[in-house]
Amino acid sequence: xxxxxxxxxxxxxxxxxxxxxxxxxxxxxxxxxxxxxxxxxxxxxxxxxxxxxxxxxxxxxxxxxxxxxxxxxxxxxxxxxxxxxxxxxxxxxxxxxxxxxxxxxxxxxxxxxxxxxxxxxxxxxxxxxxxxxxxxxxxxxxxxxxxxxxxxxxxxxxxxxxxxxxxxxxxxxxxxxxxx
Numbered sequence: 001x002x003x004x005x006x007x008x009x010x011x012x013x014x015x016x017x018x019x020x021x022x023x024x025x026x027x028x029x030x031x032x033x034x035x036x037x038x039x040x041x042x043x044x045x046x047x048x049x050x051x052x053x054x055x056x057x058x059x060x061x062x063x064x065x066x067x068x069x070x071x072x073x074x075x076x077x078x079x080x081x082x083x084x085x086x087x088x089x090x091x092x093x094x095x096x097x098x099x100x101x102x103x104x105x106x107x108x109x110x111x112x113x114x115x116x117x118x119x120x121x122x123x124x125x126x127x128x129x130x131x132x133x134x135x136x137x138x139x140x141x142x143x144x145x146x147x148x149x150x151x152x153x154x155x156x157x158x159x160x161x162x163x164x165x166x167x168x169x170x171x172x173x174x175x176x177x178x179x180x
Contacts, residue, residue, distance in 0.1 A: 030059030044161035057154035068144035080134035092122035092153030
């Protein structure tokens with residue numbers, strides 16, 4: 001008999017459903033116009049979501065955690081969330097990234113899935129449908145990180161909801177031997 005046991009840490013994101021104020025901040029980079037605000041007109045769960053809007057072709061709009069999250073060395077983390085968009089041009093992109101507070105969001109410890117079109121293009125969908133986005137992250141050292149959601153597009157809007165940053169604890173195998 002093989003017994004598999006797995007456990008995962010609790011969600012490390014403060015205000016993951018954007019139901020309350022706080023936990024996140026909006027940053028405009030490289031001449032971007034736009035912003036972000038809590039929105040009660042649409043939500044995947046709960047009563048609110050975060051609406052990010054990009055109003056010009058320059059730069060990007062970034063939604064990032066307001067405070068750092070502690071990442072332990074050697075642990076694989078999953079950063080996942082849901083998004084909805086209806087007006088994004090085909091050139092729009094939505095990236096989930098992990099990094100420092102003000103860095104350029106490039107690092108070596110990201111898995112290959114983050115470069116796939118399915119994890120970068122901003123997909124439009126019907127009014128009642130939400131799309132899932134996720135990446136994994138593994139640090140070589142204990143460190144404080146920030147979660148970043150980066151919006152490129154001209155112009156476009158995206159609603160975000162139900163953000164998660166959790167550790168994936170590898171399954172442990174327990175073997176039971178019965179001897180006669």
